[in-house]
Amino acid sequence: MLSKCCLAVLLAVVAVVLSVAGTPARAMVCMDKSMTLDEVADTISAQKSCESAMKVFRDCELTASGDVELGAAVEKKCEADFKSGLNAAQAQAYKRELRVCDRKYRNKSGTMYLSFTAFCRAEVARRYSQHALKAAGRKAR
Numbered sequence: 001m002l003s004k005c006c007l008a009v010l011l012a013v014v015a016v017v018l019s020v021a022g023t024p025a026r027a028m029v030c031m032d033k034s035m036t037l038d039e040v041a042d043t044i045s046a047q048k049s050c051e052s053a054m055k056v057f058r059d060c061e062l063t064a065s066g067d068v069e070l071g072a073a074v075e076k077k078c079e080a081d082f083k084s085g086l087n088a089a090q091a092q093a094y095k096r097e098l099r100v101c102d103r104k105y106r107n108k109s110g111t112m113y114l115s116f117t118a119f120c121r122a123e124v125a126r127r128y129s130q131h132a133l134k135a136a137g138r139k140a141r
Contacts, residue, residue: 054078081133094128
């Protein structure tokens with residue numbers, strides 16, 4: 001039997017080894033394959049349209065804090081359709097709607113509420129994209 005001192009040293013060594021080794025990127029099954037969070041975000045960014053980016057987000061959602069990164073990728077993709085064409089008042093309205101999403105769950109605890117916020121923000125960006133494409137005479141894909 002190990003003495004308490006030796007056991008403590010052994011546990012400390014194991015803790016150091018594990019912390020130095022790092023943890024591997026967490027994988028998830030998305031679109032029938034194993035992907036890391038970064039790979040899913042890259043897949044969202046590579047989509048041809050805001051609508052298809054949103055579909056990947058829905059298909060690969062985690063309902064946890066990881067959705068913040070995925071939702072941000074959707075926002076960026078959708079904003080490409082409309083952000084440069086917004087006047088000052090429209091830009092303020094867009095920011096206001098995003099802030100409403102941010103406030104909606106701010107007093108809730110649990111990572112699922114971060115996911116809900118990310119989806120809310122992505123939906124706002126998707127809606128603005130749809131309106132911009134409609135106004136330009138293009139159909140959202």
